[in-house]
Structures are given as structure tokens and as C-alpha cells.
Amino acid sequence: AQTVTQSQPEMSVQEAETVTLSCTYDTSENNYYLFWYKQPPSRQMILVIRQEAYKQQNATENRFSVNFQKAAKSFSLKISDSQLGDTAMYFCAFMSHGGATNKLIFGTGTLLAVQP
Amino acid sequence: KAGVTQTPRYLIKTRGQQVTLSCSPISGHRSVSWYQQTPGQGLQFLFEYFSETQRNKGNFPGRFSGRQFSNSRSEMNVSTLELGDSALYLCASSLTGQRNQPQHFGDGTRLSIL
Numbered sequence: 001a002q003t004v005t006q007s008q009p010e011m012s013v014q015e016a017e018t019v020t021l022s023c024t025y026d027t028s029e030n031n032y033y034l035f036w037y038k039q040p041p042s043r044q045m046i047l048v049i050r051q052e053a054y055k056q057q058n059a060t061e062n063r064f065s066v067n068f069q070k071a072a073k074s075f076s077l078k079i080s081d082s083q084l085g086d087t088a089m090y091f092c093a094f095m096s097h098g099g100a101t102n103k104l105i106f107g108t109g110t111l112l113a114v115q116p
Numbered sequence: 117k118a119g120v121t122q123t124p125r126y127l128i129k130t131r132g133q134q135v136t137l138s139c140s141p142i143s144g145h146r147s148v149s150w151y152q153q154t155p156g157q158g159l160q161f162l163f164e165y166f167s168e169t170q171r172n173k174g175n176f177p178g179r180f181s182g183r184q185f186s187n188s189r190s191e192m193n194v195s196t197l198e199l200g201d202s203a204l205y206l207c208a209s210s211l212t213g214q215r216n217q218p219q220h221f222g223d224g225t226r227l228s229i230l
Binding site for chain 2: 037042043044045046047050091101102103104105106107108109
């Protein structure tokens with residue numbers, strides 16, 4: 001069974017600084033998808049960035065980028081130029097490529113606080 | 117374009133009762149998934165529906181059930197409520213249910229069991 005581990009329950013960063021959130025996962029599959037979701041106090045889960053395992057190039061979305069290390073099964077999220085609005089719970093998630101389901105397996109989350 | 121709509125936003129029930137939660141996906145989306153979020157267990161997959169058929173079910177007791185209608189709206193039902201069912205229930209929809217389609221989440225229904 002696949003598992004996702006986020007070892008940092010809480011992190012803090014100063015506004016405009018860079019922060020990296022860690023995520024490791026375990027799977028025997030070769031093809032899969034990895035995601036970072038953000039959940040602000042408003043509760044809505046928002047997709048931040050997505051990585052397809054068969055793509056070697058790390059995904060980037062504006063200030064958000066990932067460091068995908070397939071052999072190490074590591075998928076960290078880097079937030080550059082942190083903004084107050086980035087304060088939220090961040091979840092790393094895994095999805096199998098095969099099978100007839102859209103099931104996401106989530107980590108336990110990292111609470112990020114951006115300090116002014 | 118309207119997002120995923122979940123109703124009600126908050127719900128308070130007592131043990132032994134049953135409850136029905138509703139999820140209206142983004143227009144045109146045919147896949148709907150449900151997740152339970154609790155402080156102790158985190159986010160756990162409940163089930164997924166696509167074109168009115170349940171495609172997958174998580175490891176939850178039979179008290180948890182769901183369905184999807186022809187307009188893709190989905191409901192989940194929990195019978196004989198227990199204190200441990202207190203949680204935020206999130207619904208997510210995607211266009212076709214394929215892996216390359218992003219899932220869009222609603223704001224959730226906060227269910228409290230007294």
C-alpha cells in the first residue's frame with residue numbers, strides 16, 4: 001500500500017523569504033502522480049502544483065516549485081518570496097497512475113505560518 | 117464558473133441519527149470523490165463516483181454510503197452516527213476522472229456529533 005509522510009508538522013517563515021516543505025512517499029509503482037495541496041483557514045483544498053512521475057523535469061507554478069527525487073521517493077515543495085496569503089496547511093498527496101480510480105492518498109500535512 | 121458546492125456547511129447531529137451530505141460538482145464534471153478529514157486520522161478517501169457508478173471505496177464501515185445522480189450531483193449518507201464520525205467531509209470533482217485531470221475541492225461540510 002502507498003503511504004505519504006510529511007515529517008514537519010509546523011513551519012514558520014518570514015515574509016519574502018524562501019521555505020521548503022518536505023514529503024516522502026512509498027510505492028512499488030513506477031508511474032504515478034504527486035500533488036501539493038494548500039488548505040487555508042477557509043477550508044477549501046486548493047491544488048498548488050502537480051508532478052507526473054514519468055517526467056524528469058521538476059514542475060513549477062510561479063513562486064512554487066518542487067524537487068522531485070524519484071529514486072529517493074522524495075517530493076519537496078519550495079515556496080519563494082513567501083507572502084502572508086501563503087499561510088495555510090499544506091498537504092502532499094499521491095495518486096496511482098493505473099487502476100480505475102481517482103483516489104488521493106494524503107500526508108498528515110504541514111502547517112505553514114508566514115510572519116510579517 | 118461556479119466551483120464545487122457542498123451543503124450544508126455545518127451540521128450538528130446526535131449519536132444514532134443519520135445524515136445526508138450533498139455535493140454539486142463543477143458544471144460538466146462527472147467524477148466526484150468524498151474524503152473525511154479529522155485531526156487524528158487526517159484525510160481519508162471515502163469513495164468515488166463516476167457516471168453514477170461507484171468506482172472505488174475506502175476502508176470505512178457500511179454505515180457510510182453514497183450515490184451519484186444523472187446530473188453528477190452526489191450525496192453521501194452516514195447512518196447510526198457515532199462520536200467518531202465528527203469530521204470535515206470534503207467533496208472533490210474532476211472532469212473525466214482521468215489521472216491527468218485536476219481535482220477541485222469544495223469548502224466541506226463540518227459534521228459535529230453530540
